[in-house]
Amino acid sequence: MQKCVPLFGATSIDLIISKSINIELKKGEFFWEAGKTSKYVGFITDGILRVYYYSEKGEEVTNYFVDENHWLSDWDNPDKSVTPIANLQAITHCSFIVFLKKDWNELLQAIFELNDIIQKIIIKHKSKKLERRSPLISEDTTERYLSFLEQYPNIVNRIPLSYVASYLGMKQQSLSRVRKNIR
Amino acid sequence: MQKCVPLFGATSIDLIISKSINIELKKGEFFWEAGKTSKYVGFITDGILRVYYYSEKGEEVTNYFVDENHWLSDWDNPDKSVTPIANLQAITHCSFIVFLKKDWNELLQAIFELNDIIQKIIIKHKSKKLERRSPLISEDTTERYLSFLEQYPNIVNRIPLSYVASYLGMKQQSLSRVRKNIR
DNA sequence: ACCACTTTTTCACAAATGTGAAAAAATTTT
DNA sequence: AAAATTTTTTCACATTTGTGAAAAAGTGGT
Numbered sequence: 001m002q003k004c005v006p007l008f009g010a011t012s013i014d015l016i017i018s019k020s021i022n023i024e025l026k027k028g029e030f031f032w033e034a035g036k037t038s039k040y041v042g043f044i045t046d047g048i049l050r051v052y053y054y055s056e057k058g059e060e061v062t063n064y065f066v067d068e069n070h071w072l073s074d075w076d077n078p079d080k081s082v083t084p085i086a087n088l089q090a091i092t093h094c095s096f097i098v099f100l101k102k103d104w105n106e107l108l109q110a111i112f113e114l115n116d117i118i119q120k121i122i123i124k125h126k127s128k129k130l131e132r133r134s135p136l137i138s139e140d141t142t143e144r145y146l147s148f149l150e151q152y153p154n155i156v157n158r159i160p161l162s163y164v165a166s167y168l169g170m171k172q173q174s175l176s177r178v179r180k181n182i183r
Numbered sequence: 184m185q186k187c188v189p190l191f192g193a194t195s196i197d198l199i200i201s202k203s204i205n206i207e208l209k210k211g212e213f214f215w216e217a218g219k220t221s222k223y224v225g226f227i228t229d230g231i232l233r234v235y236y237y238s239e240k241g242e243e244v245t246n247y248f249v250d251e252n253h254w255l256s257d258w259d260n261p262d263k264s265v266t267p268i269a270n271l272q273a274i275t276h277c278s279f280i281v282f283l284k285k286d287w288n289e290l291l292q293a294i295f296e297l298n299d300i301i302q303k304i305i306i307k308h309k310s311k312k313l314e315r316r317s318p319l320i321s322e323d324t325t326e327r328y329l330s331f332l333e334q335y336p337n338i339v340n341r342i343p344l345s346y347v348a349s350y351l352g353m354k355q356q357s358l359s360r361v362r363k364n365i366r
Numbered sequence: 367a368c369c370a371c372t373t374t375t376t377c378a379c380a381a382a383t384g385t386g387a388a389a390a391a392a393t394t395t396t
Numbered sequence: 397a398a399a400a401t402t403t404t405t406t407c408a409c410a411t412t413t414g415t416g417a418a419a420a421a422g423t424g425g426t
Binding site: 343344345355356358359360362363 | 403406
């Protein structure tokens, strides 16, 4: 592999494409699981995933949703050693463009600006997540649901409401009550 | 200013130090305010700040606390144009090591690895914030308070509880009730 | 169209949190 | 030290959310 080709040159585009792989997950399958590292990093091009973990009480808690055109990596923080503590599960059929981690590391070496770009993407996504989640804490159930509809306008009809309730920190019956009051 | 000196060389350390400024804020003063950009980026070396904004109902909501040795920048996301929507206020006397944004940008140009380091710090901090805030949503008031004590072990006795209650998404009276039950 | 299965809604009651006002405690000022 | 001010706690009652069970609605397969 070459050393340091410019990001937007034809060579590096070809290089990136040559390493990219298409994968699909069926509903219920995992992109990564708690305790196991994933083989891949990459983008979701179609479908919806959820990140969830088990609380101290043993309940499944949905932490966030990931939909089209988002970057996925179980080491999106600087220390790449950490194994994920949450599960990333497809809740619809999903398609991805991914890279083997080994290939991805080589791309980062070969294309200098790539690292900077990806770090910017990661910062952007984390900011977005914070922006979405933090306000929920001070809102009541109705406000939370309305926030959810704004934040994820295209997914409410594509996924089970039990995940939405969990994401919003309320019981499914409460979510049902909220939805009734809104109609 | 020179072009591209190595990060850990004596030259770049000197360069960084030469641009660093010490500032202090008294309790109640702002590092930045909603709608106004700050002149500085840098580290807090002593004291506690809180980030807060006004909810739709007009209530002050404390979003998070910042204590010693954390990086502060009102453009810690990639698009540096955005003006902050929240306020960053000193809630104790605070000391900082900061840089004028102009100087800071020159340092980023001159010391190539600096950008990468700072991006890693930002990613780390955002991850930490997410880790702290997200679980609160699915917890009851007691669990939230206990989480807070774990997450910020050294600040509960240094700041008013009204801010803590706001951070935890509950009324001060509820926090008081929780504290009573714990004793 | 029917059955089996899953998801969502509804209900009555229990438990947790909010509300507004007042008391108590802690802190600052004189 | 006393007075004034701010912060924290307490209380009675209102409102919201959780609980467990059952009904209703929706989905997929034959």
